[in-house]
Amino acid sequence: MHRFPSGLAVLLLMPLAAAAQVTVYRCPGNVYTSSADISAKEADSRGCKTIEGAPITVIQGQAPRARAGSPVPEAAASRGPDSRVDPSQQRARDADARRILEAELKKEEERLAQMQKEYNNGEPERRGDERNYQKYLDRAAEMKAAIARKESDIAAIKREIGKLPPS
Known part of the structure; x- marks a missing residue:
């Protein structure tokens, strides 16, 4: 050896x-x-x-369990990923989601109309603190960008409403 x-x-x-x-x-x-x-x-x-x-010691923890008085109902805590929600409950959730999204859409469209009115087709009213013409142009550009973002937000809300089942 x-x-x-x-x-x-x-x-x-x-x-x-x-x-x-x-x-x-x-x-x-x-x-x-x-x-x-x-x-x-x-x-x-x-x-x-x-x-x-x-x-260094690493201790593996366990997932927390729902306790009595917990905000998560026991049925929801024990429900598996492939279980289904009651159809009437799902319709109620969809109706709530539609109502919320439509209210949001209405609010955003009103705000867009107000912004467009202030923008005045690219010629907003000059303010007293805008003696420098560049400040005025910068504010007009910011208003145009804000209007574009608002239009994008409205389009996104409409897409979300379109995903919901008809009421």
């Missing part, structure tokens, strides 16, 4: 020990992270301190 010299065995095992060693940092707020997650420079900039020689 042939034996390795003890020095050679140590040299062969050193890279394995170095790879297994990870620097652990304790950051403000008692947040712990390792050198695998952030670099030493990042840890220093965040104000993290190095923890050396401290064993």
